[in-house]
Amino acid sequence: MAGTLLQLTVNGHPQTVWIQDKTTLLEVLRDGLGFTGTKNGCAVGQCGTCTVWIDGVSRLSCITLARTVEGRTVTTVEGLADWWRERHPEDVYHPLQSAFVAEGAVQCGFCTPGMTMAGAALLQEIPHPDREEIREALGGHLCRCTGYEQIIRAVAAVGDRGKEDVR
């Protein structure tokens, strides 16, 4: 078995994990480090619920081999609120998390971690996205409760705040 020590930063904290070369980032996060907020839906890059940020970019952890993120910074849904609070100490949650609640964008909740990470990444890049931009950004995310409309509304609601850019 090809094994190695992997060092990476997850949600602001340095972590060292013993992994095999065949281990995916999703397996490291869920099975190695206990960040089970990141979900394992299809395991082959077709559903989007394993989405995390790698160095701030939205990526699928199920099709990312852990060895390839050596030394990188990973943010999971557990770290999203902390990441936001560092920039906006007055808030408790990322505004998109609050908007998901306000808009009823959560049913079973399985797609929610991926949807929020992708939506928050979009709001970083485009603070006031239009509907098409939201649909494009969430295009790789399946919601089998079919609650897409509320999810799109939640992202749009944050974009519509207008007071400040969501960065």
Add this chain to the structure above:
Amino acid sequence: MSSRPSFYITRLENWVDLPSSLGTLGAQILAGGTDLVPNLTWELASPTMLVDVMGISELREITIDAEGRWVIGAAVTLSDILHHPVLGAHYPMLVAAVHAVATPEIRAQATLGGNLCVDTRCRFRNQPPIWRSGLDPCFKSDGNRCYAAPKSRECVAILSSDTAPVLIALGAEVAVGGPELRWVEVEALYSGDGHDHLTLGPQEFVRAVRLPRVSPAGVFRKWRDRATMDFPEVDVAVAATLDEGVPRDIRIVVSAVGPAPVRISAAEVLLDSSPWTDAQLERASVMAREAVHPYDNGQLGVIGRQLAVRSLVLDALTALRAALMETGGEQNDLGGRDSREKGQPR
């Protein structure tokens, strides 16, 4: 934990070391991994060593060579191409194809070389292991049968690269690295056998893609089940250059209907020698439909894909005609070679 087979990962920082690493038995390139890792998870690939090329800086550069041609490194990600400040303005058809690949998350990771070399797919093979356990192995799984085409003597799995047909239509070339560097047309990269669909030697790899100095006008169309994420059921790329009001270097490429993209030569000749009337474009689209033979290995059935070939080719050629006329065509119908040579009005 998946039952993914075990392998070693070797990370390279210099492409000079790549041929010898690839010479190792069971070695395979790991770039973005967006196709390879799912295949590993579903036990569709069993390399003993993965050679990670994402640390090789030469493979990650977009440059312009001495003759003014854009050269895109094989490990440049698709989102790097989309976000490039200039490339999109020069090669809009390439950007359209790149944008049609998968989803933003996958494009942030997937590479141009990986998209060109993406493994062929078939609905009888690209399934979880438990699904496949009900079938004897097919050609692609080192068996001796094809479920999609029972009379076929070789694998007919589909090439799903969206960039391949576009790069062929553009007349792009690929730098094949290895013991010796060689430049080949993109078309020459594909063998036509779905089991072993690339013509690369065991120590060879795609190093870069070189685009023509001036892009021809081009149109790309992709047909798939959903408007996002899905692999193509049919891809069409058409391109031509206007020369004194006459379309030249016409290329009509249909892809995702077999293991290799198909040039529709008869339709190219037709449109090279006659005016681009509605009727001629219609004829060209019928020729395209007759030239390709999709099997029942996609998601949307044989007849649907055949009809889509005709419809997409017609749509793409109509859009191309409009684009050409905007840049220099004088009349409603663009003239062909014959009309110009015979001095007829265009």
